[in-house]
Amino acid sequence: MNFCSNCGSDKISLEVPEGDSFKRFVCKNCGTVHYQNPRVIVGCLATYEDKILICKRNIEPRFGLWNLPAGFMENGEKAEDGAIRETFEESNANVEIIKLHVVFSIPHVNQVYLHFLGKIKEPSFKATPESAEVRLFTREEIPWNKIAFHSTAFALEKFIEFGPDYPGVHIGSYLK
Ligand SMILES: [Zn+2]
Numbered sequence: 263m264n265f266c267s268n269c270g271s272d273k274i275s276l277e278v279p280e281g282d283s284f285k286r287f288v289c290k291n292c293g294t295v296h297y298q299n300p301r302v303i304v305g306c307l308a309t310y311e312d313k314i315l316i317c318k319r320n321i322e323p324r325f326g327l328w329n330l331p332a333g334f335m336e337n338g339e340k341a342e343d344g345a346i347r348e349t350f351e352e353s354n355a356n357v358e359i360i361k362l363h364v365v366f367s368i369p370h371v372n373q374v375y376l377h378f379l380g381k382i383k384e385p386s387f388k389a390t391p392e393s394a395e396v397r398l399f400t401r402e403e404i405p406w407n408k409i410a411f412h413s414t415a416f417a418l419e420k421f422i423e424f425g426p427d428y429p430g431v432h433i434g435s436y437l438k
Pocket of ligand 1: 266267268269271289293294
């Protein structure tokens with residue numbers, strides 16, 4: 263951080279504020295402490311009958327690989343609504359959320375994934391600017407060697423291992 267977003271000063275210091283235990287960017291002009299915290303990514307493992315909706319990425323990173331619909335949560339949005347929105351943006355499918363499925367942390371890039379389980383009532387979906395292809399996969403058809411992100415692999419693995427009626431939430435992480 264070079265300039266204070268509150269007062270515009272360049273007198274920014276990286277230090278542990280009094281009473282805190284982490285280093286923060288502190289403006290020495292106006293005193294503002296600029297907290298930086300992880301970003302939340304919301305996504306959905308949506309099923310139709312026994313099949314799972316997966317999208318082929320049409321954007322970087324991991325262009326051309328398969329991923330569950332997911333994206334950054336917006337300010338002012340509920341997590342489950344973000345998952346519904348991202349699913350529609352990436353696949354044009356209208357999903358109904360059932361439950362929270364996975365909490366997946368990636369500390370070295372400051373990201374937390376929340377993957378929900380969802381259902382689509384109609385097999386209605388299509389390619390979008392973000393997805394070159396959208397399709398339903400049976401468990402046997404999942405392209406394990408072409409999955410884009412660890413979070414998606416984890417969500418798929420736990421779904422297959424424990425099924426859709428598992429009462430809890432699966433907690434995982436990817437550590438560099
Ligand atoms: Zn300032």
